Amino acid sequence: MDELIDIVTKTGKPTGKTALKSKIHSKGYYHNTAHIWFYTKDGQILLAQRAATKTIYPLLWDISVAGHVDAGETIEQAAIRETQEEISLTISETDLQKIGVFPCFQSYENGIIDNEFHHTYLAELKVPLKKLKPQPGEVEALELVTVETFKSLLVNSNTNSYFVASNRDYYEKVLKAIFMRLSS
Secondary structure, three states, rough: OOOOEEEEEEOEEEEEEEEHHHHHHHHEEEEEEEEEEEEEEOOEEEEEEEEOOOOOOOOOEOOOOOEEOEEOOOOHHHHHHHHEEEEHOOOOOOOEEEEEEEEEEEEOOOOOOOEEEEEEEEEEEOOOOHHOOOOOOOOEEEEEEEEEHHHHHOOOOOOOEOHHHHHHHHHHHHHHHHHHHHOO
16 A cells, blocks of 8 residues: 655654655655564564565564554554554553664665664563464564574574564664563
8 A cells, every 4th residue: 555654854853745655665755664562571572474475575574563654643653553454453552662763774676765764662462472463465474482582583684584684783672672671
């Protein structure tokens, strides 16, 4: 779907302008995304496998839930909407614990220029995995992995074709934030 998205400056400030997602990615306009990493109290992290039909990194494992922030939408509204759409889970703004904004500026061979600000949240997963329903065309599968398994997969992310290898630093920051949340 070609959503209308707010354009931001290279420092993440609103411009008051919007464009279709296809134009955002072809022109390299800066824009916001919402990332939600779900974890369980017993130290597991929910990973989503990108759908086989995704243009970028099909079938690799990634963030629990992620998506673009639609024009006029707050980051939190996007996080709540994307969670409902991608895994059929209803959450509220109070479930979201923001851990930061991570710039991610990448260009791909297929012409996509992705200049995104990942507004990243943690949220506790309070339902069993079997209650979640992956969105066709977005999410191929879901799995829970332990923090230790996540760490092990990251160590070998340049060669194991499991995670998006270029996101390793970002994954490590998220893992640290989850570990701190579990330790408190």
